[in-house]
Amino acid sequence: MTPSDAPFDDHADQSAQANQAADERLSAQLAGLRPVEPGPGLRSRIAAELSLPGADSFETLARRRRVAVGERLAWAAGGAVAASLVFLLGGVVPSGREQAPVAAVTAVDSVPAAAARPSQVRDEALSWSDEGIRFVDEFTPARVLRRKVIERHVAGDGTAEVRVPREDVIFLPVALR
Amino acid sequence: MATPEPDWQRWYDAHAARLLLYARQWLPERADAEDAMQAGFVKFWRSRSRPEAADLPLLFTAVRTAALDLAKSRRRRTGREQRAADTAPTAWWDGDTLAERERVDVVARAIAALPLEQREAIVLRIWGGLTFAEVARTLDENINTVAARYRAALTKLRDLLPEACHDAE
Numbered sequence: 316m317t318p319s320d321a322p323f324d325d326h327a328d329q330s331a332q333a334n335q336a337a338d339e340r341l342s343a344q345l346a347g348l349r350p351v352e353p354g355p356g357l358r359s360r361i362a363a364e365l366s367l368p369g370a371d372s373f374e375t376l377a378r379r380r381r382v383a384v385g386e387r388l389a390w391a392a393g394g395a396v397a398a399s400l401v402f403l404l405g406g407v408v409p410s411g412r413e414q415a416p417v418a419a420v421t422a423v424d425s426v427p428a429a430a431a432r433p434s435q436v437r438d439e440a441l442s443w444s445d446e447g448i449r450f451v452d453e454f455t456p457a458r459v460l461r462r463k464v465i466e467r468h469v470a471g472d473g474t475a476e477v478r479v480p481r482e483d484v485i486f487l488p489v490a491l492r
Numbered sequence: 493m494a495t496p497e498p499d500w501q502r503w504y505d506a507h508a509a510r511l512l513l514y515a516r517q518w519l520p521e522r523a524d525a526e527d528a529m530q531a532g533f534v535k536f537w538r539s540r541s542r543p544e545a546a547d548l549p550l551l552f553t554a555v556r557t558a559a560l561d562l563a564k565s566r567r568r569r570t571g572r573e574q575r576a577a578d579t580a581p582t583a584w585w586d587g588d589t590l591a592e593r594e595r596v597d598v599v600a601r602a603i604a605a606l607p608l609e610q611r612e613a614i615v616l617r618i619w620g621g622l623t624f625a626e627v628a629r630t631l632d633e634n635i636n637t638v639a640a641r642y643r644a645a646l647t648k649l650r651d652l653l654p655e656a657c658h659d660a661e
Contacts, residue, residue: 346619351584357530361504
């Protein structure tokens with residue numbers, strides 16, 4: 316700032332102060348006006364509407380959404396664990412799902428019932444296929460895997476073997492973004 | 493022993509008139525503005541069963557949203573695009589005497605002539621009783637923007653209003 320600017324700045328300051336004072340006077344004046352009150356019926360209409368079982372509050376909806384997400388995550392985690400178990404124990408645990416009729420029975424002789432009871436079951440994987448993402452329900456996407464196996468049931472004494480074709484459909488919950 | 497008033501009634505008593513005035517920025521007809529205020533108030537109360545003073549901007553926002561929605565549907569129905577801006581506001585404020593009512597009429601016309609953004613800032617600040625920060629929160633705007641609009645509105649009003657209105661007691 317040069318000394319020659321000083322008078323102009325003083326003048327600008329005075330002008331700004333005058334404007335500010337005028338603004339304050341005007342706003343105080345305007346604040347003195349009383350807005351019209353609503354009609355008497357509005358209060359009773361609001362009371363009536365609030366007494367109705369209306370839509371849930373945003374807080375309730377948010378809480379419900381959180382619970383639903385938690386449940387879905389729990390189901391997803393459970394599904395993932397179950398799917399992992401199928402992978403890990405696939406050779407040991409027989410699956411009862413989508414069992415096809417017996418395809419082949421060999422060496423069916425008259426054997427004692429106790430001996431004919433299968434003591435060992437083995438899965439022989441034939442093929443895997445990935446059928447992509449599908450929605451299990453409205454909100455739960457899952458990757459669908461299809462596995463074809465042959466179950467081999469061997470009788471305790473090894474005298475009989477039953478082979479059963481089986482198809483497993485595995486739903487792996489996934490998160491979509 | 494008298495039954496205590498429900499909380500919403502205390503909020504209604506404290507803010508009804510200012511909310512109605514705010515709604516009338518889009519809905520000059522009093523009945524329409526009351527409808528919007530009812531919708532906004534009920535929605536706010538259902539979303540905040542135990543509101544605090546800091547929630548007041550949300551109440552104004554709820555009424556604003558309801559008023560905008562209703563104004564939009566009214567415009568669709570009537571086809572009058574500039575209805576809010578073109579209609580001279582009537583009875584936005586009370587006036588007990590004839591002189592007061594005349595002054596109110598002059599002020600109302602001057603405020604109706606402001607751009608909507610400036611009008612909102614001045615209505616929320618002066619009659620809504622909100623701070624600049626609360627006005628900014630209501631409008632989801634920057635506080636400096638809101639303050640600039642408010643000052644611009646006052647400057648314009650000083651030009652629009654006769655000197656007598658500035659100094660009247």
